Amino acid sequence: xxxxxxxxxxxxxxxxxxxxxxxxxxxxxxxxxxxxxxxxxxxxxxxxxxxxxxxxxxxxxxxxxxxxxxxxxxxxxxxxxxxxxxxxxxxxxxxxxxxxxxxxxxxxxxxxxxxxxxxxxxxxxxxxxxxxxxxxxxxxxxxxxxxxxxxxxxxxxxxxxxxxxxxxxxxxxxxxxxxxxxxxxxxxxxxxxxxxxxxxxxxxxxxxxxxxxxxxxxxxxxxxxxxxxxxxxxxxxxxxxxxxxxxxxxxxxxxxxxxxxxxxxxxxxxx
Ligand code: DGL
Numbered sequence: 001x002x003x004x005x006x007x008x009x010x011x012x013x014x015x016x017x018x019x020x021x022x023x024x025x026x027x028x029x030x031x032x033x034x035x036x037x038x039x040x041x042x043x044x045x046x047x048x049x050x051x052x053x054x055x056x057x058x059x060x061x062x063x064x065x066x067x068x069x070x071x072x073x074x075x076x077x078x079x080x081x082x083x084x085x086x087x088x089x090x091x092x093x094x095x096x097x098x099x100x101x102x103x104x105x106x107x108x109x110x111x112x113x114x115x116x117x118x119x120x121x122x123x124x125x126x127x128x129x130x131x132x133x134x135x136x137x138x139x140x141x142x143x144x145x146x147x148x149x150x151x152x153x154x155x156x157x158x159x160x161x162x163x164x165x166x167x168x169x170x171x172x173x174x175x176x177x178x179x180x181x182x183x184x185x186x187x188x189x190x191x192x193x194x195x196x197x198x199x200x201x202x203x204x205x206x207x208x209x210x211x212x213x214x215x216x217x218x219x220x221x222x223x224x225x226x227x228x229x230x231x232x233x234x235x236x237x238x239x240x241x242x243x244x245x246x247x248x249x250x251x252x253x254x255x256x257x258x259x260x261x262x263x264x265x266x267x268x269x270x271x
Pocket of ligand 1: 016017018020021046047048049050078079080081082122123126155190191192193
């Protein structure tokens with residue numbers, strides 16, 4: 001039974017195009033263990049990384065309508081592509097906090113970088129959207145430079161469990177070569193799947209600090225919940241997590257073990 005009687009004890013809705021957002025859900029579980037989470041993975045329509053703004057806005061709205069129907073108190077867009085295109089659009093449409101992954105990632109990077117040269121890697125759609133550049137502008141740190149690179153093969157590598165080995169290293173070297181030449185000291189992992197490739201990426205980008213947006217998002221969510229009086233209060237009970245997917249749950253269940261440290265209940269949902 002979910003405790004629905006008080007708004008602050010309602011679940012947090014977290015969504016992604018598929019499994020990748022579980023990296024964000026995991027960080028939220030670690031940082032906010034009292035919170036209940038309802039996760040939605042749009043496995044029938046993944047990937048989002050090569051789709052248009054209109055399509056991603058439509059998909060995102062359908063998912064948030066579903067989550068709103070489950071009485072969530074806040075939504076986390078645990079997908080860099082959907083955050084790039086749809087965060088402002090969603091925030092306009094719903095009367096609850098909508099937290100994306102772009103702002104927290106860039107603010108974290110700005111706080112870490114010493115030489116003010118930051119790299120960001122993500123899907124083609126995220127990079128083409130210019131969302132990171134716009135978020136950097138908002139920080140008013142005019143002397144920071146941002147260099148972006150899309151890494152389209154990283155998502156299928158992770159989903160096929162190729163998170164190490166020669167092929168993955170070679171692909172990482174190819175994608176990251178130009179960023180290395182730019183002399184960046186900080187690199188934002190601007191896609192939910194990339195934290196799974198941290199080892200390979202850091203072996204190619206030696207001496208560069210990696211920003212795992214999932215941790216930055218959990219930190220931001222904590223602040224947003226607190227400032228809206230929405231932090232869960234239920235002493236002694238650990239929050240629960242429940243997952244919904246738009247395609248058959250089996251594959252999601254199988255791969256979710258790589259992302260999460262716990263077994264979760266997964267059901268198919270029709271939007
Ligand atoms: N979740 C997406 C992101 O973070 C990656 C997978 C996809 O292309 O849908 O951008």
